[in-house]
Amino acid sequence: MSVNWVLAWRNLWRHSRRTWLTVAAMVFCNVLLVFMISLQLGSYQVMINNSLAMVTGHLQVQHRDFLGDQRIRDSVPAAAQLAEQLRTTLKLESVSARGQAFALASSEERSFGVLIAGVQPQTEALVSSFPGLVSQGRYLQPGDSDAIVIGAVLARNLKVDLGDELTFLGSGRDGSFAAAIATVVGIVDTGINDLDRGVAQVPLGWFQETFAMGDHGHAVVARLPSLDAVPAAVADVRGQIMGHSEELRVLDWDALQPGLRQAIQSDLVSNGFMYAVLVVLVAFSVLNTQLMSVLERTREFGVMLALGMSPGRLARLVAMETLLMALMGLALGLLLGALLIWYLAVFGFTYPGMEEMAARFNMDDRMYPQVSLPALVWGPLTVFCFTLLAAVYPALRLFRLQPVSAMRAV
Amino acid sequence: MAGGSGVIVVLAWRNLWRNYRRTLVMLLAIATGVWAMIFFSALMRGMTDQMVLNGLATLPGEVQIHHRDYRRDPSVANSIDAPSGELLAALQQPPVEAWAGRVRVPAVIASERDSRGVTLLGVDPDAESELGSLPEQIVQGRFLADSDDRGLVLGASLARKLDTELGKRVVIMSQDPQNDVADRGARVVGIYRARLASTEEQYVYAARNTVQGMLGIGERVSEVAVSGGDYRRVDEWAPRIAAAAGTQLEVLTWTQLDPFLGSMLAMQDGFTVIMMVIIFLVLSFGLVNTLAMAVFERVREIGLMQALGMRPSLILYQLLLESLYLLLLGLATGNLLAWLTVKPLESGIDVSGVAEGMEMMGMGTVLYPALAVEDMLMATAVVVVLGLLASLLPAWRAARLDPVRALNKT
Numbered sequence A: 001m002s003v004n005w006v007l008a009w010r011n012l013w014r015h016s017r018r019t020w021l022t023v024a025a026m027v028f029c030n031v032l033l034v035f036m037i038s039l040q041l042g043s044y045q046v047m048i049n050n051s052l053a054m055v056t057g058h059l060q061v062q063h064r065d066f067l068g069d070q071r072i073r074d075s076v077p078a079a080a081q082l083a084e085q086l087r088t089t090l091k092l093e094s095v096s097a098r099g100q101a102f103a104l105a106s107s108e109e110r111s112f113g114v115l116i117a118g119v120q121p122q123t124e125a126l127v128s129s130f131p132g133l134v135s136q137g138r139y140l141q142p143g144d145s146d147a148i149v150i151g152a153v154l155a156r157n158l159k160v161d162l163g164d165e166l167t168f169l170g171s172g173r174d175g176s177f178a179a180a181i182a183t184v185v186g187i188v189d190t191g192i193n194d195l196d197r198g199v200a201q202v203p204l205g206w207f208q209e210t211f212a213m214g215d216h217g218h219a220v221v222a223r224l225p226s227l228d229a230v231p232a233a234v235a236d237v238r239g240q241i242m243g244h245s246e247e248l249r250v251l252d253w254d255a256l257q258p259g260l261r262q263a264i265q266s267d268l269v270s271n272g273f274m275y276a277v278l279v280v281l282v283a284f285s286v287l288n289t290q291l292m293s294v295l296e297r298t299r300e301f302g303v304m305l306a307l308g309m310s311p312g313r314l315a316r317l318v319a320m321e322t323l324l325m326a327l328m329g330l331a332l333g334l335l336l337g338a339l340l341i342w343y344l345a346v347f348g349f350t351y352p353g354m355e356e357m358a359a360r361f362n363m364d365d366r367m368y369p370q371v372s373l374p375a376l377v378w379g380p381l382t383v384f385c386f387t388l389l390a391a392v393y394p395a396l397r398l399f400r401l402q403p404v405s406a407m408r409a410v
Numbered sequence B: 001m002a003g004g005s006g007v008i009v010v011l012a013w014r015n016l017w018r019n020y021r022r023t024l025v026m027l028l029a030i031a032t033g034v035w036a037m038i039f040f041s042a043l044m045r046g047m048t049d050q051m052v053l054n055g056l057a058t059l060p061g062e063v064q065i066h067h068r069d070y071r072r073d074p075s076v077a078n079s080i081d082a083p084s085g086e087l088l089a090a091l092q093q094p095p096v097e098a099w100a101g102r103v104r105v106p107a108v109i110a111s112e113r114d115s116r117g118v119t120l121l122g123v124d125p126d127a128e129s130e131l132g133s134l135p136e137q138i139v140q141g142r143f144l145a146d147s148d149d150r151g152l153v154l155g156a157s158l159a160r161k162l163d164t165e166l167g168k169r170v171v172i173m174s175q176d177p178q179n180d181v182a183d184r185g186a187r188v189v190g191i192y193r194a195r196l197a198s199t200e201e202q203y204v205y206a207a208r209n210t211v212q213g214m215l216g217i218g219e220r221v222s223e224v225a226v227s228g229g230d231y232r233r234v235d236e237w238a239p240r241i242a243a244a245a246g247t248q249l250e251v252l253t254w255t256q257l258d259p260f261l262g263s264m265l266a267m268q269d270g271f272t273v274i275m276m277v278i279i280f281l282v283l284s285f286g287l288v289n290t291l292a293m294a295v296f297e298r299v300r301e302i303g304l305m306q307a308l309g310m311r312p313s314l315i316l317y318q319l320l321l322e323s324l325y326l327l328l329l330g331l332a333t334g335n336l337l338a339w340l341t342v343k344p345l346e347s348g349i350d351v352s353g354v355a356e357g358m359e360m361m362g363m364g365t366v367l368y369p370a371l372a373v374e375d376m377l378m379a380t381a382v383v384v385v386l387g388l389l390a391s392l393l394p395a396w397r398a399a400r401l402d403p404v405r406a407l408n409k410t
Helices: A001-057 A079-090 A121-127 A151-156 A193-198 A205-210 A227-242 A256-293 A298-306 A311-347 A354-360 A375-390 A392-400 A403-406 B002-016 B020-058 B086-092 B123-129 B156-162 B197-202 B208-216 B231-236 B238-245 B259-297 B299-307 B312-345 B351-360 B373-401 B401-407
Strands: A059-063 A096-105 A111-121 A134-137 A147-151 A165-172 A177-188 A200-203 A219-222 A248-252 B063-067 B098-110 B115-123 B137-141 B154-157 B169-174 B181-193 B203-207 B221-225 B249-253
Touching: A001 A227, A001 A256, A001 A311, A001 A375, A059 A227, A079 A096, A079 A219, A079 A227, A096 A121, A096 A151, A096 A205, A096 A392, A096 B115, A111 A151, A111 A205, A111 B098, A111 B115, A111 B169, A134 B259, A147 A151, A147 A193, A147 B123, A147 B312, A151 A177, A151 A193, A177 A205, A177 B299, A200 A205, A227 A248, A248 B098, A256 A375, A256 A392, A298 A311, A298 A403, A311 A375, A311 A392, A311 B002, B002 B208, B002 B312, B020 B231, B020 B259, B020 B312, B020 B373, B063 B238, B086 B238, B086 B299, B098 B123, B098 B156, B098 B208, B115 B123, B115 B197, B115 B208, B123 B312, B137 B373, B154 B156, B154 B169, B154 B197, B169 B208, B181 B208, B181 B249, B197 B203, B203 B208, B238 B249, B259 B299, B259 B312, B259 B373, B299 B312, B299 B401, B312 B373
Parallel strands: A111 A200, A147 A177, B115 B203, B154 B181
Antiparallel strands: A059 A219, A059 A248, A096 A111, A096 A165, A096 A219, A134 A177, A147 A200, A165 A177, B063 B221, B063 B249, B098 B115, B098 B169, B098 B221, B137 B181, B154 B203, B169 B181
């Protein structure tokens, strides 16, 4: 058997330039795929984690009607207490209760409708990245009551500064008239206009009092260490609230922000399409090479057949040649791809126009690839398989070879 | 030698078909590559158009005229007089196709159940209809009849969140120039649907004169939106409007109003070229290989031709021509394929399965690929230019063969 391998190896180097070019095509495609897939997966991770960190968190407990309509009366009873229970259940500090209500916020000069969120200052800082983005003043502290933190755009539109007072008019949970005054203690600047226009956070207790919420909130939000921990945590929390109330539901990030997974899916599909084209093109290149190498050896194969070698063994020889070539492509592609990814994982990657894009999709303005085995081997392995497939046609031709006419072929 | 080049043309063509299998495989590869280039650019162009059009629909118009301070402080205090004099004359000249003055102020809308912060648009239905900025679809009731209509038109999503419906009364509150709250009750006369749910939740339509009356601002408006038809050519006429508007007003094009949308166009062009070059690079290995093989099998023949007095440059031409034929045939097939596959899809690909994801990227639930002649020409140019460049190396090597050695090669 080892004679065959030696033969196959030597045959490859009869046309070293052709072999190298074909291997180079594979390597190029492999490196490209490794690069694109790793970067893509890396950016998804960042996109998911960043946008979840902004507001949503990894999972929330809500009233079952709240997600769709966000009405003030679809609330969670004893929200702060529930948050405390979940902290124990999940063995995590990063669980926080929230409430939200619409109100007309007025400064001395301007009025705007805003969505006011009541938060637990201490734990909110563990759940959301807002508290860390305070650009002026400070974030809410435990013990605050009529204090408010607002977004930079909202502050500009309302023409208020630190220390100014804002008046709120709205309606409470029971439909009563709600009015209150709070002092601006901090201004958050996320750099994302839509968010900076919408943020208005007050302490949960003050919020409940103002909007006649009693001990109710609208959501208990948990931020987990990683995406992988979500399913288990959802199950735990579900077990916990089961006896609590019929009205409550546990929602994971996918249910809370369906757009996120879908955006990723559609991106995966369209990119997958592109990768498939690249792989097919490489397969064509290999097909051509192997076809040539079979055709030019027609006489040689004729002689071998005449000497009693079976067509099957010849086909195996061609298959082995392809396998060796594909293995070279795979090994070199993986090596170079891994080096590239390692470099990018250290230094990051950026391209012109990415900053605007990054701001819109809550991303860092540098991308770091995902360093993982699947991201690394997925592309090269596909190329490898298609390369082997491409050799089927040239190998099959051997079975149709007639020794006598083959030996006479030019 | 005049006849010489004629012979070369025929020779190159015949040479191409000496090994028809190889040529066909390569042809197939080039056609697939070209098809993919055009198909992807059509998809990308379609997506970009969608994003820009959706963006423009909420802007609206390709050029907007505001008070200098309006964008920083979108209050009614920063409104402007309805266009007159020189500006009016400029607005009535082509290529301006339509313009509309509108009141656009932040407001709070309250039903008996709930309240929300919205943007109140005081519009003139006729002018808006010419501008193409009316809601896409009225699903219940009617749109505003004229500028004096007393009713309100809400988005379907907003109506659901407010727990209100057609025919019910709601209260709309905003601020007048003296910073007092101006409010009035109004009946919901129509419910509209937009491409994006966020649009439905943000914009509430009322008649312009009614809003002006409520706010006590006479004939003043917040913005004048101007459209000239083709959003890609706005820079040609925007400066004229700016000159006519004078220095007191701020005249901005959509690329300045929404830098993200503007950068989309540049990004699309950039991505298209990068994608084409990547596909070509993968293709080029096969191309060079094919040509190198063609030269290799003809070494003796080329040696003979040289010995008989054919100039090296003619050999170079011949091989380049051969490559050019191959490229052109592949291009023709690829372009035709792309045309055949994209044309039927131009009526739209349904992607409602990932609707929320598409919305995150500012797109609707239907993808409309847009086949553009520019993209086909671009693909052709990329393939021909880079293809000939890649062919230069094997062709140049063939032209430099030493006749004596070449003739003696077995």
